[in-house]
Amino acid sequence: MPPVENDTGKTELKSRIQQLIDTNQVIVFSKSYCPYCVKVKDLFKELKVDCNVVELDLIEDGTNYQDMLLEMTGQKTVPNVFINKTHLGGCDKTMQAHKDGSLQQLLENEAYDYDLIVIGGGSGGLACSKEAAALGKKVMVLDYVVPTPKGTTWGLGGTCVNVGCIPKKLMHQTALLGTALQDARKFGWEIEETVKHNWETMKTAVNNYIGSLNWGYRVALKDKNVNYVNAYAEFIEPHKIKAKNKRGKETFYTAAKFILATGERPRYLGIPGDKEYCITSDDLFSLSHCPGKTLVIGASYVALECGGFLAGLGLDVTVMVRSILLRGFDQDMANRAGDHMEEHGVKFLRKYVPVKIEELEAGTPGRLKVTAKSTDTGELLEGEYNTVLIAVGRDACTDKIGLDKTGVKVNPKNGKIPVNDEEQTNVPHIYAIGDILEGKWELTPVAIQAGRLLARRLYKGATLKCDYINVPTTVFTPLEYGSCGLSEDRAIELYGQENIEVYHSLFWPLEFTVPGRDNNKCYSKLICNKLDNERVIGFHYLGPNAGEVTQGFGTAMKCGATKEQLDGTIGIHPTCAEIFTTLDVTKSSGGDVTQSGC
Amino acid sequence: MAHRLLVRRIWTLPAKEIRCLPASTATISSSSFSTSLQSATTRVSFLSPSRTLPRVLPHTSRREVSFNVQDHEDFTERVIKNELPVLIDFHAQWCGPCKILGPRLEKAVAKQKGRVAMAKVDIDDHTDLAIEYGVSAVPTVIAMRGGDVVDHFVGIKDDDELDSFVSKIIGQ
Numbered sequence: 095m096p097p098v099e100n101d102t103g104k105t106e107l108k109s110r111i112q113q114l115i116d117t118n119q120v121i122v123f124s125k126s127y128c129p130y131c132v133k134v135k136d137l138f139k140e141l142k143v144d145c146n147v148v149e150l151d152l153i154e155d156g157t158n159y160q161d162m163l164l165e166m167t168g169q170k171t172v173p174n175v176f177i178n179k180t181h182l183g184g185c186d187k188t189m190q191a192h193k194d195g196s197l198q199q200l201l202e203n204e205a206y207d208y209d210l211i212v213i214g215g216g217s218g219g220l221a222c223s224k225e226a227a228a229l230g231k232k233v234m235v236l237d238y239v240v241p242t243p244k245g246t247t248w249g250l251g252g253t254c255v256n257v258g259c260i261p262k263k264l265m266h267q268t269a270l271l272g273t274a275l276q277d278a279r280k281f282g283w284e285i286e287e288t289v290k291h292n293w294e295t296m297k298t299a300v301n302n303y304i305g306s307l308n309w310g311y312r313v314a315l316k317d318k319n320v321n322y323v324n325a326y327a328e329f330i331e332p333h334k335i336k337a338k339n340k341r342g343k344e345t346f347y348t349a350a351k352f353i354l355a356t357g358e359r360p361r362y363l364g365i366p367g368d369k370e371y372c373i374t375s376d377d378l379f380s381l382s383h384c385p386g387k388t389l390v391i392g393a394s395y396v397a398l399e400c401g402g403f404l405a406g407l408g409l410d411v412t413v414m415v416r417s418i419l420l421r422g423f424d425q426d427m428a429n430r431a432g433d434h435m436e437e438h439g440v441k442f443l444r445k446y447v448p449v450k451i452e453e454l455e456a457g458t459p460g461r462l463k464v465t466a467k468s469t470d471t472g473e474l475l476e477g478e479y480n481t482v483l484i485a486v487g488r489d490a491c492t493d494k495i496g497l498d499k500t501g502v503k504v505n506p507k508n509g510k511i512p513v514n515d516e517e518q519t520n521v522p523h524i525y526a527i528g529d530i531l532e533g534k535w536e537l538t539p540v541a542i543q544a545g546r547l548l549a550r551r552l553y554k555g556a557t558l559k560c561d562y563i564n565v566p567t568t569v570f571t572p573l574e575y576g577s578c579g580l581s582e583d584r585a586i587e588l589y590g591q592e593n594i595e596v597y598h599s600l601f602w603p604l605e606f607t608v609p610g611r612d613n614n615k616c617y618s619k620l621i622c623n624k625l626d627n628e629r630v631i632g633f634h635y636l637g638p639n640a641g642e643v644t645q646g647f648g649t650a651m652k653c654g655a656t657k658e659q660l661d662g663t664i665g666i667h668p669t670c671a672e673i674f675t676t677l678d679v680t681k682s683s684g685g686d687v688t689q690s691g692c
Numbered sequence: 693m694a695h696r697l698l699v700r701r702i703w704t705l706p707a708k709e710i711r712c713l714p715a716s717t718a719t720i721s722s723s724s725f726s727t728s729l730q731s732a733t734t735r736v737s738f739l740s741p742s743r744t745l746p747r748v749l750p751h752t753s754r755r756e757v758s759f760n761v762q763d764h765e766d767f768t769e770r771v772i773k774n775e776l777p778v779l780i781d782f783h784a785q786w787c788g789p790c791k792i793l794g795p796r797l798e799k800a801v802a803k804q805k806g807r808v809a810m811a812k813v814d815i816d817d818h819t820d821l822a823i824e825y826g827v828s829a830v831p832t833v834i835a836m837r838g839g840d841v842v843d844h845f846v847g848i849k850d851d852d853e854l855d856s857f858v859s860k861i862i863g864q
């Protein structure tokens with residue numbers, strides 16, 4: 095490239111350099127072969143300071159940069175070092191400043207409003223902002239809920255508290271109580287034949303509890319000295335965000351580091367009538383009226399859990415499934431959980447996709463007509479429902495937060511953010527945690543753990559990283575499914591059929607026997623690695639209290655439990671979990687796994 | 693599982709973190725709460741260092757037992773500058789016990805025939821006020837006299853307890 099002759103070119107170059115200086119805590123203009131430059135870069139590496147380097151010999155218009163730097167600083171040689179917008183000088187000056195402590199002072203300069211800004215006040219964001227503030231850092235967290243197309247919105251705390259784990263589990267519990275009422279008669283409780291459920295009462299009680307949690311988070315942030323702002327954040331520079339509140343007021347903040355924790359929102363179908371007439375899990379938990387006859391579209395865990403508890407409340411529920419249930423989970427287990435739902439009145443429309451939704455009658459609830467198409471034959475099918483719940487997956491909230499201004503890489507296919515094993519994005523001062531991470535678990539405790547450990551690594555010199563292996567989890571279908579480690583399908587793929595042993599058994603929980611329900615429907619399965627002393631690499635449980643049962647086995651697997659150690663463990667009788675201490679039928683033997691008696 | 697984790701993180705905080713108290717829960721001892729009120733008191737005196745003679749507002753008349761605080765300014769005018777002692781009922785929509793306490797408190801205040809005023813603050817509408825006065829659980833009732841916090845309680849009380857709480861405020 096020729097030397098810059100004209101004035102506009104020069105001004106442009108100058109502002110480009112100025113921007114580099116303004117937006118980086120440390121910027122070094124360097125030449126890749128220059129030993130003095132290497133010395134300076136090594137110093138910053140040793141100090142664990144994010145140091146942005148422009149190698150003038152490797153970029154096209156490097157000489158122009160060098161001329162401009164001369165004009166701007168009176169220094170032509172490299173390295174040319176800037177710290178917090180201040181020109182420091184070359185190698186000698188930098189080393190001298192390091193020796194006399196002025197370098198540290200410059201680095202600690204209040205160049206930014208905050209040490210850390212966390213975008214998103216959900217499970218991950220709250221955990222890491224509180225941890226960072228507790229470690230003495232100046233922290234801001236921004237949380238803003240964009241209303242759903244139906245206008246539903248909620249308070250501080252993110253998905254889990256407001257429209258996820260918490261209301262979901264409470265409504266699942268509501269359904270379990272319904273089953274317990276049925277069982278109760280068999281145990282001698284004399285209850286009137288007609289037992290009714292009141293949606294409004296449940297909804298209000300659940301949402302009141304959520305209101306108290308929202309307030310608790312608010313108070314906790316205040317106590318921990320985290321500056322909370324209820325506004326939508328968007329990057330406008332690598333170190334600067336714009337925060338827009340409900341009233342449209344814009345405020346700007348800068349920080350040395352950022353953590354992205356924006357979570358995900360439900361995906362819509364992109365068919366006529368979906369946003370106008372359908373709801374998602376974001377609306378369901380605070381729906382003012384009982385949804386009535388409901389079509390659930392999708393086979394995600396959210397779809398099965400919501401369909402499950404709605405059916406448990408006595409509603410007419412249909413689940414429309416395009417291909418398989420619970421993608422990513424053990425398919426044998428997923429189908430068993432689905433079969434149980436089907437046996438208990440949930441209808442499944444398999445291999446159908448919706449093509450349009452029309453309103454027949456407005457109301458609370460109204461009436462909707464759904465047209466669906468068979469994925470096999472293309473044949474059309476119509477159905478009438480009061481409510482259509484879309485649960486076909488969730489999209490990461492990464493497309494409207496100005497990431498293009500920062501250079502943070504996003505997987506264009508799914509909007510997810512790739513990070514290294516320290517939750518750092520490709521831009522060193524920007525980190526990401528929680529549901530928006532590529533290839534990681536989308537679970538609250540995972541987001542919390544990652545957030546806390548990240549804060550400790552950043553501000554306490556800790557080294558412990560978040561372990562994403564052997565994370566226990568539970569799907570709260572009517573018959574709950576808990577798992578930890580690999581699915582059978584994945585284990586075979588990784589180790590080969592011949593190298594794994596699968597132990598399994600059906601069982602009948604004692605509490606189901608007197609009411610006489612669900613005999614030999616509960617199921618347990620262990621997948622062991624024959625090449626490694628039959629170490630347990632997959633744990634699967636379909637039965638009551640799956641979360642409670644799975645949690646402890648998760649710890650056992652983290653400790654590297656083997657089949658022999660489980661066999662050596664004495665069970666607690668009479669429980670469901672004890673089945674894992676006595677599994678002796680292997681799948682390969684084809685032995686009988688139905689259970690009878692003690 | 694997730695539920696337990698989140699809740700545990702909250703319940704292990706000090707007692708003042710407890711939010712919506714079940715109706716049966718006993719009042720939290722004032723010692724655990726006083727630290728957060730301390731700052732509120734200083735703040736109040738700072739807010740109104742040279743208090744002029746407060747005006748008597750029509751809202752404190754016998755007919756309307758309580759009034760809803762509209763904003764910070766309204767709070768300063770009608771609560772801090774009020775010449776009567778004021779009971780401030782910090783409440784929330786989502787709080788069941790608040791719905792029981794509110795009417796009871798109004799009844800107790802009405803009995804005093806205009807010798808005490810009652811202000812209601814919805815903590816979700818006026819979060820800053822609630823945070824400033826260290827409200828970490830609802831219902832919280834703060835008694836204020838001449839801009840100073842003189843007493844408070846958290847949780848629910850029965851009619852007799854409320855009567856004696858109110859009398860004590862007036863007696864002071």
Ligand SMILES: Cc1cc2nc3c(=O)[nH]c(=O)nc-3n(C[C@H](O)[C@H](O)[C@H](O)COP(=O)(O)OP(=O)(O)OC[C@H]3O[C@@H](n4cnc5c(N)ncnc54)[C@H](O)[C@@H]3O)c2cc1C
Nearest residue numbers: 214216217218238252253254258327357528529536537538
């Ligand atoms: C129906 C349902 C049930 C679930 N059940 C469970 C369960 O049982 N167990 C479990 O472990 N997990 C469950 N999950 C998953 C769990 O909710 C998530 O894994 C968890 O909430 C992820 O936390 P996060 O911090 O990544 O994001 P979130 O909790 O989603 O928080 C992100 C926050 O950031 C805000 N935000 C986004 N963009 C911006 C912006 N630009 N500016 C400001 N704020 C912004 C959002 O509004 C939100 O409040 C469930 C999820 C759903 C939907």
